[in-house]
Amino acid sequence: MATVPRNFRLLEELEKGEKGIGDGTISYGLSDGDDLMMSNWHGTIIGPGNTVHENRIYSLRFVCGPDYPDKPPTVAFASKVNMSGVNQTNGKVEKLACLDAWKRNYTLETILAELRREMGSPSNRKLPQPAEGSNF
Secondary structure (H helix, E strand, O other): OOOOOHHHHHHHHHHHHHHOOOOOOEEEEEOOOOOOOOOEEEEEEEOOOOOOOOOOEEEEEEEOOOOOOOOOOEEEEOEOOOOOOEOOOOOEEOOOHHHHOOOOOOOHHHHHHHHHHHHOOOOOOOOOOOOOOOEO
8 A cells, every 4th residue: 555645644634624523623724824844733622511621622733743644743732721641831742542652544633532532531521720711
């Protein structure tokens, strides 16, 4: 099977992100439309219901390095969040199953969906949260 080059893969992700994903609880796109290398992305998660995250909007930053998708992007919350696996000083996602066991077919959507699921997990669903609108 042929390996899809980085930029073709990122163009596919951009197209999918611009069309909208599922129920609208996660979204992503390029941070700068003039970024020819398609390295800097932003993402949004609307917190899951019946948790302390319900109706909160979380912003994230992704950097897809030159080895993406063979290696995972760096991911950091721009919005402050109290959640396991997230550095409370800078918002960097340091532990997440899909990042820890990265596969080439994973996407930015995979990461956002897993983070949203993690928000609803028993270890995170009731953690006290920083004031809404605060950023790292």
